[in-house]
Amino acid sequence: MTSLSRRTIISGGLGLFGSTVLVACSPTIPDTGSVGTADALEPRARQLLAAHGIQASTAEDAVTALDQVSQRRPLALTGSVGYDQVAFADDSDQVTVPLTGGQFYLSMAPYRTQTHECYYHNLGGCQGELTDTPIHVTVTTDSGTTLLDEDATTGANGFTGLWIPRDHTGTVTITAADTTASTLFNSGPDGPTCLTTLHLA
Template structure:
């Protein structure tokens, strides 16, 4: 049936890219993402209160947001920003390279943290109180192509780790054990 519909649309002069764009629009609309920028989509998915895993796959690499329904995959470039999602923890974590917006879960959901990010030149990029999402992660947008350090504190405990925002840098930071 889908094949016959594809041929009918092609016969009417509707290109396969227009068909893909329609599928893309339908996917975004079905998941409440229509009309959002890539940055807004990442934030909406990461901050979703829905239990993980979500009904669709969503991941963020150093260069793009990837969405999939299991049949089709859609990609959206991040542009000149880098998304780093981090999950400070007390007792448990998981290894991760690229953040699964739809699947990763951190230990400390809905928890306030003091966050400071500095680049290697000493410039403070972020310094504020931030609360983790229902998935236990906090997400921040950073400039591309920097190296630096993230420091997180919570109830007298602290964690820090080096960060980088290069083309192949990790977007999921799960190596922040909170210690006294």
């Protein structure tokens, strides 16, 4: 079991995101100060997303839709997800918008033979090994509360993304066929939104 209390420094596949460097799975979220309180996406964000076929009324909807795009990564549109904001970008524009729904996006990529290091999930960049794979996910807090206990299927990117309450720590367990993997999660301000240490064995 790998502790997720420290940030992972990763390398490879660099691309410019304004003045911020992004990688396939981004280690940093741009510092934009106050993220605001508006629930609806601003017109500029809607325009950027629509240019890539994503229709969404909120940032949360956009995160879910982009993560579920049925193409292998990388995509032309990226989206780096943090605790309370998401940074969308393509070759011509970038916009950071708040996640105002009060939940934390946790995206998980179980694997059997290969994985990659990640901290903040990149919706258009991260590619996991096991695509279109039925799994069962259980998310339990350190106090024993079960936040999620449900079946899911990994997408074309090899990930399954779930919204969970913010500010909890605990354990994620994934079962696929006759194999199981577990790792720690942290849905607090410094917690990773990308879990790639779930080795099915």
